[in-house]
Amino acid sequence: MKTYSAKPADITRKWYVLDASTMPLGRLSTRAASLLLGKGKPQITAHIDCGDYVIVVNAGNLKVTGDKLNTKKYYRHSGYAGNLHERTLAEQMIVDPTEVIFHAVRGMLPVNKLRDGRLDRLKIYAGAEHNHEAQKPEIIKDEK
Numbered sequence: 001m002k003t004y005s006a007k008p009a010d011i012t013r014k015w016y017v018l019d020a021s022t023m024p025l026g027r028l029s030t031r032a033a034s035l036l037l038g039k040g041k042p043q044i045t046a047h048i049d050c051g052d053y054v055i056v057v058n059a060g061n062l063k064v065t066g067d068k069l070n071t072k073k074y075y076r077h078s079g080y081a082g083n084l085h086e087r088t089l090a091e092q093m094i095v096d097p098t099e100v101i102f103h104a105v106r107g108m109l110p111v112n113k114l115r116d117g118r119l120d121r122l123k124i125y126a127g128a129e130h131n132h133e134a135q136k137p138e139i140i141k142d143e144k
Contacts, residue, residue, distance in 0.1 A: 015137035021061035
């Protein structure tokens with residue numbers, strides 16, 4: 001019996017829509033990362049990018065649990081001594097809510113040569129509208 005190995009020509013990619021206002025940040029990002037990796041497909045192969053496209057809408061209405069709005073911090077550094085800047089999740093949501101979801105999903109993907117290509121297939125929108133209706137995306141509801 002031979003082991004199946006997917007080839008790039010055999011990959012078919014579907015489009016999925018996740019609503020950030022219906023599920024918490026952690027559940028949303030694990031679901032998006034799983035779809036980007038292609039974990040639910042039977043032909044998953046570790047060294048071939050078998051994942052799908054993911055559209056996240058309503059990033060501006062993101063749900064978080066507990067006191068994460070005030071305690072979760074985002075750091076950035078300019079490269080100069082003493083220039084470490086920090087923002088809380090609430091401040092980052094005002095500046096750019098799409099960056100919060102991008103950062104969470106990026107942290108859940110494996111660090112390898114396929115990560116940038118997978119992140120290119122992640123489309124995040126602050127509002128409820130997106131411009132990918134021609135691809136006929138499938139809406140994923142939260143199971144809980």
